[in-house]
Amino acid sequence: MLDALAHLAGGFADVLQPVNLMVLALGLVLGLLVAVLPGLTLVMGVVLALPFTYKMGLTPAVILLTAMYVSGTYGGAFTAILFRIPGEPIDVPLLWDGYAMARRGAPAKALGWTLFGAFGGGLVSALVLVLLSEPVARVALTFSAPEFLAILLFGLASVVTLGGGSLSNALISLFLGLMIATVGIDETYGTERFAFGIPMLADGIEYLLVMVGAYGLGEVFTRLEQGFRGSSVDTRGSARIRTELPGLAELLATKVTFLRSCAIGILVGIVPGAGATIASFVSYGAEAQYGKRRKELGSGIPEGILAPQTAATASVGGALIPLLTMGIPGSGATAIILAAFLLKGVQPGPQVFVNSGETVYAIFASLFVAVAGMCLLGYFAIKLLVRVLAFPEAVVSAFVVMFCFVGAFAARNNLTDLYVITAFGVLGYLFERFRFPIAPMVLGAILGPLAENAFMTTMISHGNDWTVLFTRPVACVVTLLSIAALVFPLVRQWRESRRAASCREGAA
């Protein structure tokens, strides 16, 4: 542990270099802006920032994206609490108590509770990230292909079971993503697959194009069809907005909520496929189930603000653990951070502490600085931040599309990639329209090559014996968890149907 702290001190020295500090501040501002603007999601924002990192070194590139990721979990709180507009789905639970508290005449207090939640949750999760990552990476070094295959299958199963949409549609979305990843030359035999003689397809479909198209363009098309918002939000009163931090006695009274929310946020963040949104909802749900003042939830109590905000920000540190230690991105934002690593020729995974230890500790340190900086910005710059709500969505969206195009083009300097992202933009829209979740497709496209590689290695080295997934202890436990994850929604649905049937019988 002392080693980790010594390395962390070195990381702080790196982060405090002027260039890194400037990049971090930029990332924080961009993350907050993206979260405040309803037309832009956190993942879209991080995607749009990626092309700006092409010419940066690895450390500032990852610092920029991580800073955006962490501040993106906080910025939307302002608009949710003050204007009842959740900038992100993460912020929906803040409407229930945050907006209610603001309506009762205490908006400054509500903002103070979100600030404390984001600050505390962020710092605790950063600490857990520092303490857990190296031991987890050491354990991961002992894993073979079957264990990695089992972990990847768990990641794919959890994105289906935790995400949006029906289970069938989520599975279809996932299988389409996995199929997209098979297009091109296969790694084991060098065979061309599903390319139809088209050179562009023979090169394979970059998962970045899938992400930029489906998340970026797809979201813009969806909102365009629904009609963009004009600058209908009146932000003229923003000059009076301020933040009032909770007192020590109030903090002590909510310590159980805080600790529980930190734990939920970190654990949910670690699970591949779950992110800040699920952490926020699950934490609010836990408060409703186990909180001391659960009966008052929804009336504007601090616990209802603290629980979702703390968990949302705490999920960031959790999500970075599987990314850095096993190279498995658990969410859209961490997938883009993975892309930044890969673009610089660094593969995150168990070896990352050996090969790029300095960078990793600089990222850890940047998370602490980012959490503190984000809260300072939130405290002092809130009046300016909420003014971006006055930007017309049509103008913002036009520029979002342009950033998507330039980002996609710049990755390979290939104009044909623009056709690919436009196609995935339309596909992303169709997915939204027909209620197929996008996240499983994107995660399938990202994890597909890793999963296939682990599958082929496992099968070839174990004589095509798939039961190896059940005969090795770690692989067996994780495979059973994957099966449980897929069965869980079916059981939940069956129980809900039975409950509904018994209610109907009771009424009859």
Next chain:
Amino acid sequence: MLRRARRAASYAVLLGAAAYFYHLAGSFEFAAPAGRIGPDAWPKIILGLLAAVCLYEIGRSFLGSAAGAASGLLQSLMARAADDADGVYIADRSPGLLVGGIAVTIAYVLLVDVIGFFVATALYLAAFMRVGRYRRYGVIAVASVAGSLALVVVFMRIVYISLPPGVGPFRALSFGLLALLGVK
């Protein structure tokens, strides 16, 4: 019955596609030692699972209840939240706007290599804002021209990405503009 058939149609299309790609996977050419799985194994497993899910949904469309499908955790949580959020409401749809947006986007992709990044981007930004029902033409003009210029400066001078200059007179225009901006 028609509603059920319509619901099943999309899954039937996917099932057909899965069958077609499964057939394609069977014709991959590769040389593997006897008994070793080939590059077709992984896609065939995925396509088999995809077909199974589609068959299940087609069966459910005709035999079961359309309501009450098992869903992901976030879906259940968001469903409960939908009434409370302004940002997650289901708005009226305007297919005309969508078609217009997709059309100008495709036009941009087709034209950017011919008329160059600056001109294509300025036109696209203006057209997209207009399609998005933004009516302040002064803002549209300034935002599209200044925005395109800003993008050229940011990407060519700061991020060093080579953007398409176009052909013929558009190429001359792009290089003239780049010279004015000090980009070599």
